[in-house]
Amino acid sequence: MENYYTPQEVANKLKLNVRTLYKWIREGKLKAVKVGDVWRISETELNRLLNKEESTNA
Numbered sequence: 001m002e003n004y005y006t007p008q009e010v011a012n013k014l015k016l017n018v019r020t021l022y023k024w025i026r027e028g029k030l031k032a033v034k035v036g037d038v039w040r041i042s043e044t045e046l047n048r049l050l051n052k053e054e055s056t057n058a
Helices: 007-014 018-027 043-057
Strands: 033-035 038-042
Touching: 007 018, 007 038, 018 038, 038 043
Parallel strands: none
Antiparallel strands: 033 038
């Protein structure tokens, strides 16, 4: 079973402001699902984002 994280958890991991993550979700840069009133980001999507950023910085 896949792990899902709140935007706050992801923001803490990436040392970003949580507003940045909500902006990325709105812009489609980061895929997330809304469960009730709370957004969740899958571990797969987080890894995709990190790998994309690594290849851009390389």
